[in-house]
Amino acid sequence: MIIVLKPHATPEIVEHVLERIEALGLSPHLSQGVSCTIIGVIGDEDKLQVQPLQAIPGVEKVVPILKPFKLASREFHAEDSVFTIKGIKVGGGHLAVIAGPCAIESEDQLFEVAARVSRAGANILRGGAFKPRTSPYSFQGMGVEGLRLLKSAGEQFGMPVVTEVMDPRQVEVVERYADILQIGARNMQNFDLLKECGRTRIPVLLKRGLSATVKDTLMSAEYVLSEGNRQVILCERGIRTFEDSTRNTLDLSVIPNIQGQSHLPIIADPSHATGRPDLIPAMARAAIAAGADGIHIEVHGCPEKALSDGPQALVPDQFDRLMDEIRPLAELMGRTIDTCKKEATACAPC
Amino acid sequence: MIIVLKPHATPEIVEHVLERIEALGLSPHLSQGVSCTIIGVIGDEDKLQVQPLQAIPGVEKVVPILKPFKLASREFHAEDSVFTIKGIKVGGGHLAVIAGPCAIESEDQLFEVAARVSRAGANILRGGAFKPRTSPYSFQGMGVEGLRLLKSAGEQFGMPVVTEVMDPRQVEVVERYADILQIGARNMQNFDLLKECGRTRIPVLLKRGLSATVKDTLMSAEYVLSEGNRQVILCERGIRTFEDSTRNTLDLSVIPNIQGQSHLPIIADPSHATGRPDLIPAMARAAIAAGADGIHIEVHGCPEKALSDGPQALVPDQFDRLMDEIRPLAELMGRTIDTCKKEATACAPC
Amino acid sequence: MIIVLKPHATPEIVEHVLERIEALGLSPHLSQGVSCTIIGVIGDEDKLQVQPLQAIPGVEKVVPILKPFKLASREFHAEDSVFTIKGIKVGGGHLAVIAGPCAIESEDQLFEVAARVSRAGANILRGGAFKPRTSPYSFQGMGVEGLRLLKSAGEQFGMPVVTEVMDPRQVEVVERYADILQIGARNMQNFDLLKECGRTRIPVLLKRGLSATVKDTLMSAEYVLSEGNRQVILCERGIRTFEDSTRNTLDLSVIPNIQGQSHLPIIADPSHATGRPDLIPAMARAAIAAGADGIHIEVHGCPEKALSDGPQALVPDQFDRLMDEIRPLAELMGRTIDTCKKEATACAPC
Amino acid sequence: MIIVLKPHATPEIVEHVLERIEALGLSPHLSQGVSCTIIGVIGDEDKLQVQPLQAIPGVEKVVPILKPFKLASREFHAEDSVFTIKGIKVGGGHLAVIAGPCAIESEDQLFEVAARVSRAGANILRGGAFKPRTSPYSFQGMGVEGLRLLKSAGEQFGMPVVTEVMDPRQVEVVERYADILQIGARNMQNFDLLKECGRTRIPVLLKRGLSATVKDTLMSAEYVLSEGNRQVILCERGIRTFEDSTRNTLDLSVIPNIQGQSHLPIIADPSHATGRPDLIPAMARAAIAAGADGIHIEVHGCPEKALSDGPQALVPDQFDRLMDEIRPLAELMGRTIDTCKKEATACAPC
Numbered sequence A, B, C, D: 001m002i003i004v005l006k007p008h009a010t011p012e013i014v015e016h017v018l019e020r021i022e023a024l025g026l027s028p029h030l031s032q033g034v035s036c037t038i039i040g041v042i043g044d045e046d047k048l049q050v051q052p053l054q055a056i057p058g059v060e061k062v063v064p065i066l067k068p069f070k071l072a073s074r075e076f077h078a079e080d081s082v083f084t085i086k087g088i089k090v091g092g093g094h095l096a097v098i099a100g101p102c103a104i105e106s107e108d109q110l111f112e113v114a115a116r117v118s119r120a121g122a123n124i125l126r127g128g129a130f131k132p133r134t135s136p137y138s139f140q141g142m143g144v145e146g147l148r149l150l151k152s153a154g155e156q157f158g159m160p161v162v163t164e165v166m167d168p169r170q171v172e173v174v175e176r177y178a179d180i181l182q183i184g185a186r187n188m189q190n191f192d193l194l195k196e197c198g199r200t201r202i203p204v205l206l207k208r209g210l211s212a213t214v215k216d217t218l219m220s221a222e223y224v225l226s227e228g229n230r231q232v233i234l235c236e237r238g239i240r241t242f243e244d245s246t247r248n249t250l251d252l253s254v255i256p257n258i259q260g261q262s263h264l265p266i267i268a269d270p271s272h273a274t275g276r277p278d279l280i281p282a283m284a285r286a287a288i289a290a291g292a293d294g295i296h297i298e299v300h301g302c303p304e305k306a307l308s309d310g311p312q313a314l315v316p317d318q319f320d321r322l323m324d325e326i327r328p329l330a331e332l333m334g335r336t337i338d339t340c341k342k343e344a345t346a347c348a349p350c
Helices: A011-023 A044-050 A109-121 A145-157 A168-177 A189-198 A215-227 A254-261 A270-274 A279-291 A315-330 B013-025 B045-049 B107-118 B144-157 B168-177 B191-198 B216-227 B256-259 B270-274 B278-288 B315-333 C011-025 C045-049 C107-120 C144-157 C168-177 C192-198 C214-226 C254-263 C269-272 C280-289 C314-331 D011-025 D045-049 D107-120 D145-155 D169-175 D191-198 D214-226 D254-262 D271-272 D278-288 D316-332
Strands: A002-005 A028-034 A037-042 A059-061 A084-085 A088-090 A096-100 A124-127 A161-163 A178-183 A204-207 A233-237 A266-268 A294-298 B002-007 B029-033 B037-042 B059-063 B084-087 B089-091 B096-100 B122-125 B163-164 B180-183 B203-205 B231-235 B266-268 B296-297 C003-004 C027-032 C035-042 C059-063 C083-085 C088-090 C096-100 C124-126 C161-164 C180-183 C204-207 C234-235 C264-266 C294-298 D003-004 D027-032 D037-043 D059-063 D083-085 D087-089 D098-102 D122-126 D163-164 D180-183 D202-207 D232-236 D267-270 D294-298
Touching: A002 A011, A002 C003, A011 A028, A011 D267, A028 C035, A037 C027, A037 C035, A037 C234, A037 D267, A044 B256, A059 D267, A088 B296, A088 D059, A096 A109, A096 B002, A109 A124, A109 A145, A109 A189, A109 C083, A124 A145, A145 A168, A161 A168, A168 A189, A189 A215, A189 D316, A204 A215, A204 D254, A215 A233, A215 A254, A233 A254, A254 D278, A266 A279, A270 A279, A279 A315, A279 D254, A279 D278, A294 A315, A315 D232, A315 D316, B002 D003, B013 B029, B013 B037, B029 D027, B029 D037, B037 B122, B037 D027, B037 D037, B045 C096, B045 D254, B059 D163, B096 B107, B096 B315, B107 B122, B107 B144, B107 B315, B122 B144, B144 B168, B163 B168, B168 B180, B180 B191, B180 C168, B191 B203, B191 B216, B191 D027, B203 B216, B216 C088, B256 B266, B256 C280, B266 B278, B270 B278, B270 B296, B270 C045, B278 B296, B278 B315, B278 C254, B278 C280, B296 B315, B315 C314, C003 C011, C011 C027, C011 C234, C011 C264, C035 D045, C083 D232, C088 D294, C096 C107, C096 C314, C107 C124, C107 C144, C107 C314, C124 C144, C144 C168, C161 C168, C168 C180, C168 D169, C180 C192, C192 C204, C204 C214, C214 C234, C234 C254, C254 C264, C254 D045, C264 C280, C264 D163, C269 C280, C269 C294, C280 C294, C294 C314, D045 D169, D098 D107, D098 D316, D107 D145, D107 D316, D122 D145, D145 D163, D145 D169, D163 D169, D169 D180, D180 D191, D191 D202, D191 D214, D202 D214, D214 D232, D214 D254, D232 D254, D254 D267, D267 D278, D271 D278, D271 D294, D278 D294, D278 D316, D294 D316
Parallel strands: A096 A124, A096 A294, A124 A161, A161 A178, A178 A204, A204 A233, A233 A266, A266 A294, B096 B122, B096 B296, B122 B163, B163 B180, B180 B203, B203 B231, B231 B266, B266 B296, C096 C124, C096 C294, C124 C161, C161 C180, C180 C204, C204 C234, C234 C264, C264 C294, D098 D122, D098 D294, D122 D163, D163 D180, D180 D202, D202 D232, D232 D267, D267 D294
Antiparallel strands: A002 A037, A002 A059, A028 A037, A084 A088, B002 B037, B002 B059, B029 B037, B084 B089, C003 C035, C003 C059, C027 C035, C083 C088, D003 D037, D003 D059, D027 D037, D083 D087
């Protein structure tokens, strides 16, 4: 930690800061110049974090040096984390292809999409049972009945399933049906939900918040990790910017950025980020070329009849073409796409 | 709702869209030009919202006309909402002055600050018992013990008290001790928490999320209102921008913007927005001049020893001066600052 | 300047950085801890700025301490700068009220608005002759003919006049007619234009760019100042954010923020920032309460017939009411509104 | 164009709007519902744009339908534009690989880098002679002497050269030495510069502004095109967001987004966008996978001694590796990388 004092700081202020540092058992290094004084503190930065040195009059700014996250860092765990979920590996060269409808609407709708995405090569099935909707008057999801359908579809097609959990009180029931718990972008800093998911022993798919920095995102992962659950998959799903021709702005630089400092897998969700089927394939390709550990794509048999986020879904035929584009790219990037064990059965077209 | 078709839309597409609208019992108005076709739909827009017309191939864009919120709108309730909380009015010309420490740290700390802010003219006491911290290793609040201290301080100084609730499971206990439930910026779209607070019958102080639009914010209020709780106070606390010399950017235009379309009171929190005591007084004044229904200010006896967000707190003497600045401004703006009934007793300096 | 080395930096890297600093005649201070090494450099930071130390492998980050601007800083000039422009003072307690149409469209239009704003109490007249339009097909301004009208209106109503200059080649002609040169937000980092305006001897009204930080803005002022022109008036006119119900987001915290570090006057332009007449008065009041040294308001006799930015203009009657609101507020804030010498003559209504 | 009236608009207002539209020779279509009235106007939207209908009291909002740019649109020119610059094709499946130092510092520095990037496979050489620097005290470029060196290096290595022009007065001299004129992000809305470059007959590399939307960017291109120069290459170089661990945020979705509506080639500049050599290769790959028509990479022999933007430059060895990664990816994407004719000669290592 570096403490920069205001120009012309009095000796009393310097003394006051030094005393405070020493009282914590730390050793300050004082550097004084003509117009500026800085104090370096090498040691256990945690001790200092709880002391808001910045509030001392005479202190210009405090610059932390160490990263605030630990369990999420490469310093703690140098190798890429790889999680095996019902036989499907994620991370460390294994590419997750998560696909399925935004919301589970009916058995027919879900199974039809599951059959198609499974046949096309997706290896994890997604579907929302509890839906975070900006309007209280919108469809809020099928709830537990949706969870049951999802589990059943996962079993039929041999795919692990992921679904969103929005409330700490739902964690227990969702864990009973799902293989991966999703925490949505709007809940990325719902700390009680993070902790509750951290107490389960199944992987957590944590989406970056719409205005979360890389550091914020890793700190939220740290909440889950620090409760004992070491299986966190991060997901970039777009941030809010001034650009108004897309739903959000997919920030792909976070992929190598996070991979450089954390061992956790990170995937990209071009469906939510762009909200536009015409941009999803290009952004899925870009994510893989950027080194993403997976992609998350919404697919719906008839988007114009979807109860949630229809306009951003690919239809199964578009998803087929996307997979055809992605396979050689994944190979070029040295990525394996694990395949589900059960053969997907045929299904009627939309 | 206006549906703009892509240039050169075929008659089949036009027909398809018209049929879908008519199937909902609505009447479409077709306008066709040389290069462009638009379809206007006048009627119950809710029926259409669930139909993602935008997903129909051939549709360029869908422009909603009606506002998506109802109970929060001035169309539903034309007059300013005024809430009376333990004798203190908020809204409709009554200025809330909410002050207190970021986190409740001890009885001494809380009572000392409460005494000072009460004496200076604050009329609602704030203090965090459950703290949303970006790091799991930071102080997480005193919990229920903190709630007890807050209630007791409120009684001693005759002030209603407000504290944050982060988890739907905490709503019941927080409601027992607090007069106002605060929903923090990071939880603004924690829809289950919104609903749970909507089921209580005490006012909810809802903070705008860091990247929430005005519409998003009013939709979150709608969640609370639609559960039956009609007492929502909105709070602007800064949004995330690229400016890096302040913690966030206080967007004061939301005050007249929201007041124009909603009857709910809206206050401003310059403490969280700026994170800088040197900017807080100017921003508090600006908020009042913009027509805010209140301000929210963090005050700490010794910011440099605060367990949470110390650097952004005013010391009691600064708060005294702020109140001296604010009183004539509030008067000029035609605002009354209700005063608490009990006389604040003297307290020892920091 | 503080140089933070990467964890486990080798002695060779430490040595390499130290040598580079000493080669510049500066003295490094080395602080080494278990996991981290920092090097403080006290002295002439300018010498180091040209050396991109951050590019040295093994360097984690470089933290500058000194501010990069000099002539714009309070360290260089402690007192508020006050400029006297044709008898009207700006800064140091004198409030500039700049008003007029977005674009000069005709003699009648300009003189009518000038008469009304002058009578209402505006003390500087604005009007665009060269218009920066996002579309090449939009009205681009009346050019030199507009400048002539503006000068003539200024003389008739005894008001100094301000108009935008967009091209370094126009500076000479604009300087002949105008009392203040405006540099628009889109040109804030048009460095050649800044330099050219810096070579004149009339004040420059420099608008903050749509995504410029406070530091960027002061650095652009520094460009003008460093050419010898010490009369720069800064202007906050809104930044681009994700909020889509206003044109931009007025960031009023920059007012006390800049006043704390710079002696230059800073005014606010709620017309461009909000783009909405219903929000302009509240934001003008807020700006004054925040301590702004002036406001910039667009006024048009018939906004629905304006050739540029009509929707954001106030009509003269609205401007009259705004001035009535602002006068007592300015007085409360200890601000004087200098008045123009000539009596405004009556004019026909729109 | 669609005009939405405010709820309960009076018949007088409706009449007033209809008259105004008809006065322009256009035909309005009126749709009236219980709570809402909309007026559709099909026809020449340009006529209406100059009429700020939004300023009419009683008008809620005006929604344009047609795109405001013409020459830049696919409607005007359906096929991809392909430009041939000294034998190197850009666009339509031909990938531009633009590389070179941020600033030209000396003959040795430039030729050394040119030799290396040419040998590695770059096909266009870049180098700044006039540098836009945020500080007036920073190195401002070598000027015309730099241009001469650049032209000479281009000839020696058989590469077309691109360099930035910042001032309309420089266009003539820059055009004499360069094969492509670059307009930097900070000048994207310097409309006089755009026009001046539009009057030349050499290609313009137009960088997206730091807070420019896709529409803004295409409108700036339209300025160049409307002056008669039909050779504009767009460049995404990062936008400003709240993320503080990278210089800017590379928004790759603009690549398919712009390609969908415009025939102009668009390239990506991961060097300026990220400012971090550790992220540049991944973002260059992602850009190509997203379908970019080229990449723009800064390379410097000794970044730690660079006079401008050193920390973001790749060293020649890193650029070699990047090209090795990019070649198979370009092939997979069906992109050709045109090669320069002259054999690059050997050069001494840094």
